[in-house]
Amino acid sequence: MVNIVAFGEGRCSDTSYWMKWHWLPMWRMLGSTGRINFEYHPYGIKTTCVDSDDGDDVSCECHHGERECILNQLQACVIEALPNFEEYMEIVTCIQGKQNITMAAEACFEGPTKLDRTKMVECAESRHGRKLFSDQENLVSQIAPDMDWVPWVLINGKRYKEAEEDLWQFLCDRFIDPRPIHCPKKIIY
Numbered sequence: 001m002v003n004i005v006a007f008g009e010g011r012c013s014d015t016s017y018w019m020k021w022h023w024l025p026m027w028r029m030l031g032s033t034g035r036i037n038f039e040y041h042p043y044g045i046k047t048t049c050v051d052s053d054d055g056d057d058v059s060c061e062c063h064h065g066e067r068e069c070i071l072n073q074l075q076a077c078v079i080e081a082l083p084n085f086e087e088y089m090e091i092v093t094c095i096q097g098k099q100n101i102t103m104a105a106e107a108c109f110e111g112p113t114k115l116d117r118t119k120m121v122e123c124a125e126s127r128h129g130r131k132l133f134s135d136q137e138n139l140v141s142q143i144a145p146d147m148d149w150v151p152w153v154l155i156n157g158k159r160y161k162e163a164e165e166d167l168w169q170f171l172c173d174r175f176i177d178p179r180p181i182h183c184p185k186k187i188i189y
Contacts, residue, residue: 008042081115091109
């Protein structure tokens with residue numbers, strides 16, 4: 001089993017590109033093999049969260065501003081509501097890179113989804129949503145303390161920059177054996 005953990009920022013163009021062109025296509029091709037376990041965490045570099053003086057709320061500042069924080073909070077709410085990657089990946093990818101929470105809610109909670117748009121927006125804009133997002137900071141300090149870039153991708157607990165450049169190819173070449181027939185031609189890293 002290959003365990004992949006990725007961190008990203010809701011308005012980061014590099015994270016958006018990686019999710020759209022690497023993460024989602026890789027999952028669509030290899031996810032059904034049962035050989036990949038994947039987690040995504042909406043938290044990035046230059047993000048700081050602090051508890052209020054009374055400890056009743058959290059305030060966060062994000063690398064790409066307040067709109068990024070709210071998108072990260074929306075992604076965190078979706079992940080809490082749908083804890084299985086297979087369920088949340090399409091919605092989290094849809095939210096990624098949107099201009100604001102309104103555009104994300106309109107685009108990503110239409111059609112067949114188990115989630116109620118209003119409840120997800122309320123979660124993202126609430127103390128609970130801020131806390132869910134803030135909790136990601138503890139995870140970063142535990143498993144990715146050197147994170148200085150997003151997307152930050154760990155495979156079986158180790159960071160591989162190559163996985164940020166071509167996830168599908170890298171997994172096929174280095175981690176998935178026997179190699180699925182739909183993998184691209186082998187490249188030596």
